[in-house]
Amino acid sequence: MPTTITEPAADVVILGVGYMSGVIAAELSIASLNGGKNYKVVAITKGPYWDYVNDFSTTKYDEWGVGLGRKYDSPLPLQSATIRNTPYQFALPVRRYTMPIQYHALGHGVGGAAQHYGGTMGRQGPWGYTQYSSTIARYGASFLDTVNPHSDLEDWPLTYAQYEPYYVEWEKAHGLCGDYNGSATNQPSDTGYPWMSQNYPLPPSPLTPVGQSFQTAAQALGYHPFPHVSALASQPYINQYGVPVNPCVYDGYCGGPCDYACETGAKANAAYRTIPAAMKSGNFTLVVNSFIFRLDTDPISGLVTAARYYDPQGNVHVQPGTVFFNGMWGYNMIRVMLLSGIGAPYVWNSSPASVTGSVGRGLTNGYLPYRGTNVSGTLPNNGGNAYPAGNGSGGSVDIYDLMDDNFDHSVSALAGDPPFIGGAEIGAGGYPGGGPGNITFAGGVSSASMGGTFKTTQKDKYLPTKTTLSSTPLAHDLPTTDNYIDLDPHYTDIYGDPLSRLTYDWTPNTYNGATHLVKKVKDIFTQMGAQNVTIGSTVAPGAAHNDWWGHHLRGGCRIGANQSTSVWNKWNQCWSPVSKPVFNIFGAGEITNTSGDNVPSGTHVAGPQSYRAAEGIKQYLALLTPGLLT
Amino acid sequence: MADQTRREFLKLGLAAAASAVTASAIEIPLFNNQNSSMQTKLDNANSQLNNANSQLSSANTQISNLKARVNTVVGFVSLSVTEQSLLEKIVETIIPTDTDPGAKEAGAIYFIDRALAGDYGQSANMFMDGPHVLPRIPASTTNTLSVNPTLSWANLPGNSSAPITYTGGSIGTPGVGAGITSSPRVGSGINYQYPLNFREFWRVGLVALQAYANSAYGGNFETLSSANQLLLLQDLWGNKPTSFSNILPSDFAYELTFMTWAGFLMDPIYGGNQNMVGWTFTGFNGVNFGNFYGEGQDQKALMVATAPTRLKPASLAQYQQQASGGT
Numbered sequence: 008m009p010t011t012i013t014e015p016a017a018d019v020v021i022l023g024v025g026y027m028s029g030v031i032a033a034e035l036s037i038a039s040l041n042g043g044k045n046y047k048v049v050a051i052t053k054g055p056y057w058d059y060v061n062d063f064s065t066t067k068y069d070e071w072g073v074g075l076g077r078k079y080d081s082p083l084p085l086q087s088a089t090i091r092n093t094p095y096q097f098a099l100p101v102r103r104y105t106m107p108i109q110y111h112a113l114g115h116g117v118g119g120a121a122q123h124y125g126g127t128m129g130r131q132g133p134w135g136y137t138q139y140s141s142t143i144a145r146y147g148a149s150f151l152d153t154v155n156p157h158s159d160l161e162d163w164p165l166t167y168a169q170y171e172p173y174y175v176e177w178e179k180a181h182g183l184c185g186d187y188n189g190s191a192t193n194q195p196s197d198t199g200y201p202w203m204s205q206n207y208p209l210p211p212s213p214l215t216p217v218g219q220s221f222q223t224a225a226q227a228l229g230y231h232p233f234p235h236v237s238a239l240a241s242q243p244y245i246n247q248y249g250v251p252v253n254p255c256v257y258d259g260y261c262g263g264p265c266d267y268a269c270e271t272g273a274k275a276n277a278a279y280r281t282i283p284a285a286m287k288s289g290n291f292t293l294v295v296n297s298f299i300f301r302l303d304t305d306p307i308s309g310l311v312t313a314a315r316y317y318d319p320q321g322n323v324h325v326q327p328g329t330v331f332f333n334g335m336w337g338y339n340m341i342r343v344m345l346l347s348g349i350g351a352p353y354v355w356n357s358s359p360a361s362v363t364g365s366v367g368r369g370l371t372n373g374y375l376p377y378r379g380t381n382v383s384g385t386l387p388n389n390g391g392n393a394y395p396a397g398n399g400s401g402g403s404v405d406i407y408d409l410m411d412d413n414f415d416h417s418v419s420a421l422a423g424d425p426p427f428i429g430g431a432e433i434g435a436g437g438y439p440g441g442g443p444g445n446i447t448f449a450g451g452v453s454s455a456s457m458g459g460t461f462k463t464t465q466k467d468k469y470l471p472t473k474t475t476l477s478s479t480p481l482a483h484d485l486p487t488t489d490n491y492i493d494l495d496p497h498y499t500d501i502y503g504d505p506l507s508r509l510t511y512d513w514t515p516n517t518y519n520g521a522t523h524l525v526k527k528v529k530d531i532f533t534q535m536g537a538q539n540v541t542i543g544s545t546v547a548p549g550a551a552h553n554d555w556w557g558h559h560l561r562g563g564c565r566i567g568a569n570q571s572t573s574v575w576n577k578w579n580q581c582w583s584p585v586s587k588p589v590f591n592i593f594g595a596g597e598i599t600n601t602s603g604d605n606v607p608s609g610t611h612v613a614g615p616q617s618y619r620a621a622e623g624i625k626q627y628l629a630l631l632t633p634g635l636l637t
Numbered sequence: 638m639a640d641q642t643r644r645e646f647l648k649l650g651l652a653a654a655a656s657a658v659t660a661s662a663i664e665i666p667l668f669n670n671q672n673s674s675m676q677t678k679l680d681n682a683n684s685q686l687n688n689a690n691s692q693l694s695s696a697n698t699q700i701s702n703l704k705a706r707v708n709t710v711v712g713f714v715s716l717s718v719t720e721q722s723l724l725e726k727i728v729e730t731i732i733p734t735d736t737d738p739g740a741k742e743a744g745a746i747y748f749i750d751r752a753l754a755g756d757y758g759q760s761a762n763m764f765m766d767g768p769h770v771l772p773r774i775p776a777s778t779t780n781t782l783s784v785n786p787t788l789s790w791a792n793l794p795g796n797s798s799a800p801i802t803y804t805g806g807s808i809g810t811p812g813v814g815a816g817i818t819s820s821p822r823v824g825s826g827i828n829y830q831y832p833l834n835f836r837e838f839w840r841v842g843l844v845a846l847q848a849y850a851n852s853a854y855g856g857n858f859e860t861l862s863s864a865n866q867l868l869l870l871q872d873l874w875g876n877k878p879t880s881f882s883n884i885l886p887s888d889f890a891y892e893l894t895f896m897t898w899a900g901f902l903m904d905p906i907y908g909g910n911q912n913m914v915g916w917t918f919t920g921f922n923g924v925n926f927g928n929f930y931g932e933g934q935d936q937k938a939l940m941v942a943t944a945p946t947r948l949k950p951a952s953l954a955q956y957q958q959q960a961s962g963g964t
């Protein structure tokens with residue numbers, strides 16, 4: 008008979024132990040970082056503690072089990088999500104992992120999704136934080152209405168300059184690799200990020216020949232190329248918490264559509280960067296294999312009093328605490344808040360003026376490979392060992408010249424292309440590593456994948472004597488009032504609680520941006536000496552297609568300056584509902600992203616928010632009278 | 638009731654394997670030079686590990702020997718005799734044997750057979766709960782869809798148990814109540830909405846395929862010319878059969894094509910890609926990172942090379958055997 012067990016109270020209760028939570032765990036449990044205070048920190052997560060030596064080192068190359076079976080990821084029978092394009096549709100549940108397989112491959116266990124991500128990183132620049140007001144100021148309010156009907160775009164509460172110190176801490180903790188000014192690689196080129204005050208802690212991985220070729224071509228065209236920023240350690244490293252890090256061994260089986268776990272811990276995530284420091288503090292308790300399903304609230308104050316979770320035997324545990332950090336991945340963060348009645352739930356209306364609430368509001372999607380137009384070409388005399396050598400995100404070169412507001416977006420400047428704001432990070436040269444799944448199955452299979460003719464195209468395919476270039480600009484996706492997350496009325500998780508329901512369709516801005524950017528990519532490919540450079544056909548609006556839902560969903564639980572449209576204030580502290588804020592819960596993660604964003608990662612925007620939240624929590628714990636931080 | 642039992646069963650298995658542990662029970666592998674008490678613990682753990690490792694390596698050798706055998710053993714654990722002969726011809730149509738080995742030499746059918754007997758066939762990592770509403774109601778359909786909410790949703794404050802009606806809503810213009818009622822325009826894991834696990838799906842699909850072979854091509858699939866065999870499979874992709882046991886023919890064609898290629902290319906440990914013929918054909922080195930057979934290559938150098946280097950592939954079983962100290 009399952010029973011209910013009440014655990015000893017903690018100062019800080021961390022919900023879900025992924026990337027963001029690791030930072031909170033380290034920052035709040037190490038007394039020397041808290042002016043000597045010993046806070047008792049308890050962190051609860053579903054899934055196990057992964058140890059790369061025992062769990063991954065000899066088994067991660069199992070492509071069938073890892074890539075398709077997703078044996079390290081969130082089991083779908085435990086919990087899935089439903090998806091639809093418009094609020095008028097019945098949402099269908101995601102029933103399986105497919106190829107390309109990472110759609111819903113969310114994290115499970117300590118380290119979360121970053122146990123098996125590509126490690127693409129970077130920073131969001133100044134424009135990203137003020138994109139609403141900057142756009143209005145430069146192009147006028149009606150321009151935004153044109154590019155983003157039903158727009159729900161807002162500025163962040165703070166500026167880039169105010170967030171920069173948190174970026175620095177985040178980058179140090181995780182040993183990010185890059186070179187923003189050429190100093191680490193002795194490159195003649197300069198400024199990928201003119202607004203960075205110091206370089207990344209580690210140099211980039213060696214550039215692949217394709218990366219080098221892209222660099223030369225981009226430079227010749229007047230762009231500012233820089234090595235791709237990655238979270239896969241290029242060298243041995245020790246972070247500010249004294250946690251040592253192994254370097255990458257470039258064995259492939261790393262990124263790409265299959266996204267593998269890492270056998271050396273070089274792939275930065277909480278389990279091998281921040282959690283070890285928390286463990287050493289003596290103030291930290293880690294509870295694994297436990298599924299959080301409710302937050303209890305005080306009927307009078309409305310504040311969170313405890314987290315409720317199921318242990319593997321089905322017993323219910325109640326974990327009381329003073330302050331809570333919501334570090335559950337993406338829609339789980341929202342789901343548990345909605346199930347527990349915390350904050351004002353977002354209520355959709357076809358008229359943007361009539362929508363209400365904030366929990367679930369402003370969903371965007373940062374990864375749209377098959378919608379945007381694709382450019383391809385072939386680089387002769389340049390082949391190599393694309394598989395499995397390489398790592399998930401190192402070795403390539405990027406430019407930022409075609410993103411943010413780094414070029415003129417006015418209608419006259421776009422040479423007849425439909426208008427948009429933002430743009431995309433453009434780059435080339437990364438070898439995702441990985442096995443057949445990353446090549447033969449990269450786009451799924453079709454009627455063309457059968458018979459002798461197709462078979463011939465696969466011969467020696469993994470030993471290319473020339474390189475096939477391909478780029479799909481992942482243009483800027485903006486929040487609208489029609490894209491959101493709520494609870495599904497029909498499907499439940501294994502414990503009987505409603506699943507998250509995702510209502511999402513592309514915004515014209517994303518589509519228009521890609522249409523324009525592919526032409527620029529074509530120019531770069533041509534400059535690289537590529538042959539047969541062609542722009543592929545776009546997927547028509549409304550056509551069925553593959554899309555990578557899930558792993559880069561952003562927004563939906565936003566940080567903001569407007570209390571009625573955001574969940575978290577500038578301290579990442581909950582200030583919803585306006586009438587009676589539940590102010591003892593804090594949050595960070597991709598899902599707290601306020602605005603659209605045009606770098607294919609997304610964690611780079613979320614990461615610094617975990618440091619901001621840690622500071623907020625410390626301030627909150629120091630308050631004599633608990634309340635909203637100002 | 639049956640559903641309830643399954644849920645109880647899954648709950649215990651899925652939430653986790655081990656019981657909740659606290660920090661002290663977990664060793665962090667990289668921490669040895671940081672903390673001396675950690676170090677002592679680690680040393681103890683290491684010596685235990687060494688003992689375990691030597692036991693493991695002898696066990697591993699046995700396992701590898703067994704696996705090596707499994708890979709060459711011909712025999713079926715799931716497919717019936719009728720299914721075997723039909724599927725054999727299907728996989729050979731998808732990846733024919735020419736001057737190079739095809740699905741036949743790779744033993745793709747054994748890969749599929751074992752997958753159907755295991756997690757794939759059981760749909761073990763799938764979300765299988767109802768309601769089962771089929772997607773792809775044609776865009777032209779204006780029928781509304783009315784579905785009862787689950788009790789747990791209806792019990793949340795502000796919700797009711799009244800049926801919920803969906804009117805569709807056409808693309809990009811919310812507010813227009815016509816169009817696709819239940820079909821997001823994404824293939825992202827939502828295509829498969831059948832109340833069947835994959836073993837059942839294949840059973841039904843193979844029967845339907847054989848029936849179509851007879852009605853449209855005048856004989857069992859096995860008896861058709863190879864040109865017609867390929868045409869028939871193309872028909873499935875194009876959803877030509879009008880009756881196909883209530884499954885969308887292209888959904889079945891997807892599984893057939895995908896699983897055949899998987900049987901050609903996945904690690905031999907799963908019964909296909911026998912003798913690594915699929916890897917040799919595609920030039921993939923499996924888990925040979927440049928020095929498995931003493932080639933003296935280095936991954937970092939291979940990564941930045943402009944010309945390809947052909948390496949003899951190594952399999953997972955070989956790799957694990959080497960890693961555990963075996964030969």
Ligand SMILES: Cc1cc2nc3c(=O)[nH]c(=O)nc-3n(C[C@H](O)[C@H](O)[C@H](O)COP(=O)(O)OP(=O)(O)OC[C@H]3O[C@@H](n4cnc5c(N)ncnc54)[C@H](O)[C@@H]3O)c2cc1C
Pocket residue numbers: 022023024025026027028051052053054109111112113114115116117118119120121122123124125126127128266297298299300334335336337339340343400557558559595596597607608609610611613
């Ligand atoms: C396939 C894939 C590829 C990616 N590639 C990149 C990339 O190249 N670059 C990049 O920057 N980002 C990438 N990302 C995104 C990156 O992994 C995430 O942004 C990051 O991990 C988010 O951190 P988090 O702390 O918010 O959540 P996570 O790290 O996912 O942690 C969430 C934790 O909460 C736990 N949890 C969730 N629900 C519950 C519950 N109900 N009860 C208990 N515990 C719960 C989970 O088990 C997990 O441990 C990728 C993500 C995926 C899925």
Ligand code: SF4
Pocket residue numbers: 239240254255256257258259260261262267268269270271272273274397398399440
């Ligand atoms: S390539 Fe490097 S970062 Fe990627 S999984 Fe291997 S060791 Fe880890």
